[in-house]
Amino acid sequence: MKEQREGIVEYIWRVFSSMKLGLILLGLVALVSGVGTVFPQANLDPGKAKEVGEIWQTLGFTQIYSTVWFRLLMGLLCINLVVCSIQRFQGIYNRTFALKPPVSVSNVFSKIKAKLAGESEPLKISVQDVLKRNGFKLTINSGDNGWSFIAIKRRLGNWGSLISHISFVVLVIGAILGTTMGFKGFMMSSAGSTVPINSISVSKGRINQDFSVRIYSAEDRFLPNGERDNWYTDMGIIENGTEVLRKTISVNHPLTYRGVTFYQSSFANGASLTVDLKDQKLPIVLQDHGGNYFQAPGTELYLIAAAIKSDPQKPIMLYQVYRGKGVQPVQTGQINAGETIDVQGEYKLTLEANAGFTGLQVKQDPGVMVVWLGCALLLLGLFLSFYWRSMVVLGVFESGQGTEGELTMGTMAGKVTGGVQEEFDRLIHDIQAK
C-alpha cells in the first residue's frame, strides 16, 4: 500500500517536473490570454461585456483572467516551475560549486576541443596563469600519470535560469496578495474639503485605516503655450486631528501614506458658493455638469451646476433647480461671480469663485512590492542567463615519455558555440604563447 502511494507521489512529481508540461501550460496561458483580448472584458469595458451572449458570460469569457480555470492554469504553472527548480537545484549547485576535474581524456567530452603538447610543469603553470588572468576559478588534481583541471568563469550565470523561473512564482504571489488583501477606491473631492478615508467609495476590499484627507487645492494647470501641464492636488493627511503629511501630487507623481497610495486620476471644474438660508450662511461647492448637488436643509430643492466657465477672472455658472422628484427644473439661469440670486424664495445664492474637484484613485496593494521583487529577480535571472553565461574549461594532461606529454582541453559550451569558440581559441593561443 505504501509502495503504491509512493508510486503516485513519484508519478505526480515526474509529471510536474516535466518541461513539456511547462511548455504546454505556457501555450495554454498564451491561448487563453489571446481569447481574452477578443471578448470585451468586464473590468475594462463593462458595457460591451454585458452585450456578449449569455453563454459566453456564464462560461467566464468576459472576465477570463479572474476565472477559476485561468487561476488554476497559473497555479499549475507555478507548481511546475517550483518542482522543476527543486529538481534542478542540486545539478546547478554541483555545476557551480562542486566541479571535479576530469579523470581521463574521455571525460573531456566537448565539441570544442584542443590538444597541446609540452612539458608538464611549464604547461601547468601556463594554464593556471592564463585562466586566472581571465577570471577563471581553477581546481587542479595531480596524479601519477599527469594532472587534470577544471575552471569556471562567470559562475553566477548558472543560476540565471533558476532565478528567472522562481521569479515567476514570486510575481504570482505578489498578484495574489494584491487581489486578496488591500483595497481599491476612488474619491472626487473639492478644494477645501476634508474626507475621512473610510468614507470613500470602494470597488474592491475594505479600508481599515482611519485617517482623513484634506484637499487644499485642485488645479488644472496649463503651460504658456496653451498645452495642459498636469492636474495638481495640494493635499494633506490628518491623523487624530494633526496634519502628519502634506504634498502636492499630480499624474505620475502619487503620494503614499501607511501603505495607501493616492493617484491623481482626473479633474473637474467646480464653483464655490454661499447659501444664505434664513440668516444661516453655508459654504458649498458644486461640480460642473451636475457631478454633485445641494439640497437646502428643510426644503425639497435640489441645486446643480449645469455648466461652469472656469475663467479665474470672470467665473460664470449656469444653474438648475429641481423640486422633489420632478424631472423638469423649476428654475434655471446664469450667475456671475459676486452676484446673488434668489432661489424659489427659500434661500439666496452667491457665486464666490472657481473651485477645482480632484479625482483621486486610492489604493492599498500589499503585493506590489512583492511584484517589483519578482520583476527584479526576473531581470536578474535573464541578465545572468543571456549576458553573463558561465564558461567551463577542463583538461587532462597525460605524460608520455619523461616530462613531455599532451594536454587535452575542452569547454562545456552549452547550446551556443559561437562566442565560446572564440574565447576558447583565445585561451589556447595565450597558453601556447607562454
Place this chain on the structure above:
Amino acid sequence: MDQGLQNLETSSFYVMLMAYTLCMFFHWAWIGTKKELMGRFATYLSIVGLVANTAAIILRMIIAGRPPLSNSYEFLLAFIWGIIFVYLFIEYRYKLRSLGAFVMPIAFLILMFIIMSMGPEERIAQAIPPALKSKWLTFHVVTAMFSYGAFATSFGLGIMYLLKIGEEGKGKKSNPHGIISRFPALDIIDELSYKVIGFAFPLLTLCIITGAIWANYAWGTYWSWDPKETWSLITWIIYAAYLHARLMYGWKGKRAAWMTIFGFAAVLFTFFGVNYFLPGLHSYAISQPNILV
C-alpha cells in the same frame, strides 16, 4: 526657428525614406548580381538612412521639448531606427550583408504605412496628456525599440534560413551563382538568430516591466490585462517557448526559424493588430495608439 526646425525634420524624414528605399533595392540588386559596388551602395545608403533617421528623431525631440516617443509616428521612427541599428551591427560584426535584403523591406513597409495611413496632422509634434509625461515611458519605448528591432532582424534570419534549407532540402546543392549562395551556412544563420533573440528577450522583459511600473505610477495598476499588455505577454511567451524548446529539446533549424517568424508576427500584432483589429477594446490605443508599445 520652430518652422525652420520643422522643415529640417521633414527633410530628414524624406532623406531617410529615400535612403532606406534605395538601400532595399541595392540589397536586392547585390544578391542578384553579386556586384560588389551594389553591395557597397546598399551599406552606405543604410548608414545615410540611419543618420537621417537619427536626425529626424533628435529634431523632433528639440521641437517637442520631450523624448520623441509619444505617438504612433514617433514610435515607428524609433522602431525603424532600432531595426536598422541592429541590422547594421550584425552586418558589421558578422559580415552578413545579405540579411539586408530581408530586413530592409520591413523598414520600407513601415515607412509606407506611415505615408499611407498617417496624415500630416498625425506626424507633427502634438501636446501629450499628463499620463504620458513620465520618464518610465521613455525607458519603456527605448527598450521596445531595441528589442523589436532585434526581433525584426531575427525574422529576416528566419526567412533566410527557410529559403536556404528549402533549396538544399530539394536535394540539390545550392547553385554557386544563385542568390542563396550569398547566405552563410545554415548553422551560422541558426545560431545568429538565437543570439539575436537572446539579446532581445531580456530587453522585451524590461520593456514590459517598465510599462508596468509606469502604469502603476500613472493609474495605480501595474497590470490590467488590457489587450496591448496581454499581447506583449503573448509575444513574450512565444519567445520564451522558443528559448526553452531550443535549450531543452534542441529545437534548431527549420522549427526554430518558423518560431522567429511566428514571434515577429506577434510583435507586429502587439503594435498594429491590437490598435487596428481590436479597437473597441482599447480606448487608449485609439487616441494614443503608441503608448503601450
